[in-house]
Amino acid sequence: xxxxxxxxxxxxxKGGIIAPxxxxxxxxxxxxxxxxxxxxxxxxxTILESPIYQAMLGELGLIDISQWSGAFQxxxxxxxxxxxxxxxxxxxxxIITSEIDKKTLDVMLSYPIPxxxxxxxxxxxxxxxxxxxxxxxxxxxFASTKYVQYNNAHLNVEIDYxxxxxxLIGTWMLFFSLGALALLCSVILLxxxxxxxxxxxxxxxxxxxxxxxxMTESVEFIKYFSVFNYxxxxxxxxxxxxxxxxxxxxxxxGLAALVVALIIFQKRELKY
Numbered sequence: 001x002x003x004x005x006x007x008x009x010x011x012x013x014k015g016g017i018i019a020p021x022x023x024x025x026x027x028x029x030x031x032x033x034x035x036x037x038x039x040x041x042x043x044x045x046t047i048l049e050s051p052i053y054q055a056m057l058g059e060l061g062l063i064d065i066s067q068w069s070g071a072f073q074x075x076x077x078x079x080x081x082x083x084x085x086x087x088x089x090x091x092x093x094x095i096i097t098s099e100i101d102k103k104t105l106d107v108m109l110s111y112p113i114p115x116x117x118x119x120x121x122x123x124x125x126x127x128x129x130x131x132x133x134x135x136x137x138x139x140x141x142f143a144s145t146k147y148v149q150y151n152n153a154h155l156n157v158e159i160d161y162x163x164x165x166x167x168l169i170g171t172w173m174l175f176f177s178l179g180a181l182a183l184l185c186s187v188i189l190l191x192x193x194x195x196x197x198x199x200x201x202x203x204x205x206x207x208x209x210x211x212x213x214x215m216t217e218s219v220e221f222i223k224y225f226s227v228f229n230y231x232x233x234x235x236x237x238x239x240x241x242x243x244x245x246x247x248x249x250x251x252x253x254g255l256a257a258l259v260v261a262l263i264i265f266q267k268r269e270l271k272y
Contacts, residue, residue, distance in 0.1 A: 004111065004118055008125030015091070016129030023083050024136040027076060031144035034071050035152060068148050068157045069237075072141065077167075077233050083133070084174055089203055092182040093195040095122045096265070101192055116262040123183055123258065130175040134168035163240040170231030173247060177227050177254035178203055184261040187268075227253055 009016070064070040096119065099105040109115060141159060149157045182199035189195045206226035213223025223229045230246035 002121060004113070004121035005124050005128075008122050009128065012125065012129065017132065019083060019087065020129075020132040020136040023076075023079060023133065024140040026079055027072070027137070027140040027144045028147070030071060030075050031068075031148050034068060034148060037071060038066050068145070068152075068155075069159050072144075072159065073234060073237050076137065076141075077237075080133070080137075080171060080233070084171070084178065085203060085207070087130070088175065088178040088182045089196060089200050092123075092126055092179040093186040093199050094192065095119070095126065095183060096186050097190065097192040097195050100190060114266060116266040119183075119187070119262055119265050120258075123179070126179060127176060130172055130179070133175070134172055137168060138164065160237070160240055163237050166240075166242045167233035167236040170233050170236055170243075170246070170250075173231050173250040173254070174227065177250045177257070178206075180254040180257035180261065181227075184257045184264075187261045187265045 065074050096105070109118065111118065138161075141164065142161075145157065145159050181202055182195075185198040185202060186195040189198050207228055210223045210226040210228040213220050213226070213229070227250060230249050231243055236243065
């Protein structure tokens with residue numbers, strides 16, 4: 001009943017597992033070097049107070065890296081952004097275009113299921129592996145925090161795990177909404193290179209809108225057109241609250257893009 005979904009998990013298990021684990025390994029690395037980083041935190045804090053850096057980094061520019069939670073938040077969520085951009089642009093667009101490149105789409109579509117379900121199950125496999133990012137980050141964060149607490153008993157070393165859970169939910173929602181937008185680009189263009197360029201233009205365009213909108217109040221309104229403005233993990237960690245409105249905005253954007261992609265793929269004539 002979910003043959004396509006399971007087949008996707010089987011084919012993509014290496015990349016699906018290695019990527020989140022690679023990200024998770026940065027957390028113990030930061031835990032090991034944080035005591036030395038803490039000594040130089042005043043220099044970094046002065047640099048980060050610059051309006052230019054705060055505009056470039058957004059909420060990251062307001063974090064106190066002299067605290068373990070701040071250093072963790074600063075570096076992990078910054079690295080996570082790169083994984084998010086790479087995965088949504090280069091992985092999601094390949095869900096269909098890779099079948100076209102390998103000339104196996106006819107075989108895949110020979111299964112006795114509707115086209116839309118074929119696409120939905122493959123996208124479901126992508127979302128399943130995206131769940132590993134929150135799970136791996138939470139596991140490595142817990143272990144690394146215990147390590148830092150043990151080796152720095154004189155310091156107040158804590159992580160708000162409830163806020164972290166909220167932030168990781170927000171991260172997964174970004175994987176969902178951006179992935180759906182990239183999938184829509186791929187079914188419209190049906191060409192690997194064009195799909196990557198198209199999805200990169202959309203996703204990086206939204207990324208820049210969010211950054212530019214944070215530079216000055218006169219153009220602040222433009223960041224509301226970017227999905228990166230919603231459920232930002234740094235904002236969630238700082239506030240400690242779950243942004244319900246942002247959640248439904250990302251859910252709406254993701255579902256709308258996904259439904260349109262499924263309809264287009266179901267109805268269009270495939271020529272390749």
